[in-house]
Amino acid sequence: MMTIETKEILSQVCQQEQEERAKEKCRILVCAGTGCVATGSLKIYDELKKLCEDDPDVSVELQEHVEHVGIVKSGCQGFCELGPLVRIEPYSYQYIKVQLEDCKEIVDRTVKEGEPVERLFYEKNNRSYAHPKDITYFAKQTRIVLENCGNIDAESLKEYISVGGFQALSKALFELTPDQVVDEVDKSGLRGRGGGGFPTGRKWKQVAAHKDADVKYIVCNGDEGDPGAFMDGSVMEGDPYKLIEGMMLAGYAVGSTEGYIYVRAEYPMSVARLKLAISQLEETKLLGENILGSDFSFHMHINRGAGAFVCGEGSALTASIEGHRGMPRVKPPRTVDKGLWEKPTVLNNVETYANVPGIIMKGADWFRTIGTEKSTGTKTFSLTGAIENTGLIEVPMGTTLREIIYDIGGGLKGNAEFKAVQIGGPSGGCLTEAQLDEPLDFDSVKKFGAIIGSGGLVVMDQSTCMVEVARFFMSFTQRESCGKCVPCREGTKRMLEILERIVNGEGREGDIELLQELADMICNTALCGLGKSAPLPVLSTIKAFREEYEEHIRDRKCRTHTCQALREFKINPEFCIGCGKCAKNCPVGAITGVRKQAYHINNELCIKCGACKDNCSFDAIYVEV
Amino acid sequence: MLDQSYYDKVDEIIEQYGRKESSLIPIMQDIQGEYRYLPGELLQYVAKGIGVREAKAFSVATFYENFSFEPKGRYVIKVCDGTACHVRKSTPVLEALYKELGLSKKKHTTEDMMFTVETVSCLGACGLAPTMMVNDEVHPAMTPEKAIAVIKELRGEIL
Numbered sequence: 001m002m003t004i005e006t007k008e009i010l011s012q013v014c015q016q017e018q019e020e021r022a023k024e025k026c027r028i029l030v031c032a033g034t035g036c037v038a039t040g041s042l043k044i045y046d047e048l049k050k051l052c053e054d055d056p057d058v059s060v061e062l063q064e065h066v067e068h069v070g071i072v073k074s075g076c077q078g079f080c081e082l083g084p085l086v087r088i089e090p091y092s093y094q095y096i097k098v099q100l101e102d103c104k105e106i107v108d109r110t111v112k113e114g115e116p117v118e119r120l121f122y123e124k125n126n127r128s129y130a131h132p133k134d135i136t137y138f139a140k141q142t143r144i145v146l147e148n149c150g151n152i153d154a155e156s157l158k159e160y161i162s163v164g165g166f167q168a169l170s171k172a173l174f175e176l177t178p179d180q181v182v183d184e185v186d187k188s189g190l191r192g193r194g195g196g197g198f199p200t201g202r203k204w205k206q207v208a209a210h211k212d213a214d215v216k217y218i219v220c221n222g223d224e225g226d227p228g229a230f231m232d233g234s235v236m237e238g239d240p241y242k243l244i245e246g247m248m249l250a251g252y253a254v255g256s257t258e259g260y261i262y263v264r265a266e267y268p269m270s271v272a273r274l275k276l277a278i279s280q281l282e283e284t285k286l287l288g289e290n291i292l293g294s295d296f297s298f299h300m301h302i303n304r305g306a307g308a309f310v311c312g313e314g315s316a317l318t319a320s321i322e323g324h325r326g327m328p329r330v331k332p333p334r335t336v337d338k339g340l341w342e343k344p345t346v347l348n349n350v351e352t353y354a355n356v357p358g359i360i361m362k363g364a365d366w367f368r369t370i371g372t373e374k375s376t377g378t379k380t381f382s383l384t385g386a387i388e389n390t391g392l393i394e395v396p397m398g399t400t401l402r403e404i405i406y407d408i409g410g411g412l413k414g415n416a417e418f419k420a421v422q423i424g425g426p427s428g429g430c431l432t433e434a435q436l437d438e439p440l441d442f443d444s445v446k447k448f449g450a451i452i453g454s455g456g457l458v459v460m461d462q463s464t465c466m467v468e469v470a471r472f473f474m475s476f477t478q479r480e481s482c483g484k485c486v487p488c489r490e491g492t493k494r495m496l497e498i499l500e501r502i503v504n505g506e507g508r509e510g511d512i513e514l515l516q517e518l519a520d521m522i523c524n525t526a527l528c529g530l531g532k533s534a535p536l537p538v539l540s541t542i543k544a545f546r547e548e549y550e551e552h553i554r555d556r557k558c559r560t561h562t563c564q565a566l567r568e569f570k571i572n573p574e575f576c577i578g579c580g581k582c583a584k585n586c587p588v589g590a591i592t593g594v595r596k597q598a599y600h601i602n603n604e605l606c607i608k609c610g611a612c613k614d615n616c617s618f619d620a621i622y623v624e625v
Numbered sequence: 626m627l628d629q630s631y632y633d634k635v636d637e638i639i640e641q642y643g644r645k646e647s648s649l650i651p652i653m654q655d656i657q658g659e660y661r662y663l664p665g666e667l668l669q670y671v672a673k674g675i676g677v678r679e680a681k682a683f684s685v686a687t688f689y690e691n692f693s694f695e696p697k698g699r700y701v702i703k704v705c706d707g708t709a710c711h712v713r714k715s716t717p718v719l720e721a722l723y724k725e726l727g728l729s730k731k732k733h734t735t736e737d738m739m740f741t742v743e744t745v746s747c748l749g750a751c752g753l754a755p756t757m758m759v760n761d762e763v764h765p766a767m768t769p770e771k772a773i774a775v776i777k778e779l780r781g782e783i784l
Binding site: 034035037038039080081083224225226227228229230233234265266267268303304305306307308309320321322323324325326327382384385386390391392422425426456458460464469472473476480482 | 646677706707745748765
């Protein structure tokens with residue numbers, strides 16, 4: 001690819017690419033997000049490519065000035081559970097669960113004839129949906145951050161440029177002063193999407209104010225560690241250029257020439273796509289010295305995480321980039337004053353940066369029209385758990401949970417009854433039925449003892465035990481506690497012990513109060529955000545589901561039969577033929593009986609392993625309700 | 626004792642990142658990427674090479690969960706136990722793998738050095754929960770049966 005050394009060349013490339021795309025007779029977009037790759041989308045991509053190559057009527061080589069069929073690997077299209085996803089433009093046909101065998105039909109009917117393959121459409125309630133815009137899942141969303149995800153080839157810089165990529169940077173470099181860029185971001189009301197919701201413009205102002213600093217850094221937090229969250233990963237995979245453009249704008253705004261992206265180790269695809277993007281940008285001179293002929297220079301570096309959740313905390317993240325143990329430090333001084341290598345540092349997360357090009361291009365006033373007064377713009381969420389449509393979504397701030405779960409998410413899986421939704425991961429809390437109609441934004445969610453966090457939404461139905469969920473999160477934070485401060489290191493351990501004994505049927509009177517007391521202490525005294533928020537899942541489940549805790553402790557009962565130690569196995573004498581298999585399988589000899597008569601389980605001896613139930617050929621063993 | 630080829634490889638990796646403190650983590654990652662674990666002798670060598678104290682190098686290596694001083698199997702299986710996978714029953718998948726391979730929470734790698742089973746907190750493929758990753762490949766919608774089928778297939782590859 002040629003170098004893009006002036007803004008005129010950038011516009012030229014953009015125009016050429018648009019013309020190029022307009023010539024395409026047909027465009028096949030195969031989703032290459034982590035989810036779809038896992039269900040085999042790359043094989044579909046290869047197959048479609050091969051099928052089109054074999055065909056003499058269709059040219060697939062990217063020849064200049066020839067009408068052709070383009071096949072691209074796009075980023076996450078968002079409908080993860082129904083992958084591999086394939087979309088065919090210009091018809092806008094959305095095919096789901098595409099298998100290798102389907103490829104030929106797609107090429108024969110859709111590519112050549114323009115006819116749909118109806119059986120691959122999304123179906124719900126006996127209606128089939130041809131186009132994404134008809135599917136409520138997509139129709140109810142507002143995509144700003146994800147506008148390109150799933151619509152462009154995530155590995156092609158040209159395509160990014162063709163949809164207006166780097167125009168915001170060009171505008172900033174030649175029409176705006178750095179201060180104007182900061183002001184625009186400030187006016188937009190953009191708040192940090194990593195969880196805290198700190199105003200981005202204010203942060204940038206503080207870094208920009210260090211006029212005499214010799215070096216400043218732009219750092220991107222891509223250490224999306226919250227289990228159940230994959231929005232940032234999808235942006236890094238699906239639209240890496242946009243993230244980089246956002247970071248470059250930050251660099252220009254605050255006077256920094258060095259950018260670092262810290263990506264978690266579990267996202268190999270994000271690392272690969274970002275590396276590719278950076279090398280393409282360096283080659284075309286969109287990264288480096290005197291970008292687009294201006295006096296602005298910028299360089300990008302990638303750091304891979306090494307499996308420490310706490311590195312999502314700002315000072316731990318910068319420590320990790322510097323080559324130390326990723327442990328948070330006491331603040332102040334804050335990152336904006338002394339961050340990476342003790343220099344003023346802008347630290348934002350992936351989604352925050354990805355919002356910036358849009359704000360610069362379309363203006364703060366446009367951005368403010370979306371979302372609520374105090375929480376402007378949109379928020380991406382990853383919708384998972386016991387829900388019909390899992391996947392990546394983006395909605396305006398202020399959307400209610402009900403709209404997200406029922407309209408976009410299609411309700412609970414198997415029409416189960418809604419119980420709660422965990423928001424904000426292990427640092428968040430759970431929201432219940434009562435909060436379904438509350439508009440979600442940074443401030444409203446805080447009122448309910450949860451946080452928006454990075455945006456993981458795990459939906460839970462009535463079969464989920466909330467005490468076990470609290471234990472699960474506590475075991476996560478306990479494991480991930482870095483050990484530097486006592487409240488978090490010891491406090492989470494003690495809380496986990498109490499939760500473990502409750503789910504093991506050994507809870508004591510006063511345990512709930514003790515948990516609350518410990519939680520209060522940890523929240524108030526822990527050093528960093530990880531510790532301060534670690535007790536939130538426990539507090540919020542106690543608040544909303546106190547009776548479940550009480551049942552575990554007093555009645556030794558788990559109403560959802562999740563907690564193994566509280567299950568009681570029984571044999572149904574009507575089904576039992578007295579074969580004796582269960583007695584043989586029982587590791588503790590708790591099952592006795594006489595051949596050809598119904599056997600009996602002694603629950604005093606039983607260790608609730610379930611070996612008898614798993615191996616009974618007659619379904620005679622059940623767990624008592 | 627490791628043979629000279631290991632040290633040559635490490636020299637190459639060190640050159641790539643430069644002899645400075647901030648190179649420590651990427652260098653360790655690349656060594657582990659190459660050998661599937663981080664041999665202690667090599668870490669000592671790296672520390673000396675980039676000018677950090679040995680104690681510091683080990684303190685960093687032990688802090689991060691990804692680094693292992695124990696050799697790992699040819700196939701590293703990471704079972705996701707993130708929230709989404711957990712609520713969609715990832716535990717039985719893990720237990721099935723432990724049982725099939727004779728492993729446990731304490732013992733991660735099989736005697737024949739073929740398989741290592743670990744848990745991770747999220748692979749970012751929550752839409753397809755429960756998931757597991759074999760080396761760098763994500764397997765979607767796992768069940769205990771499917772997990773065992775994957776093992777059998779991998780064993781077949783070896784034979």
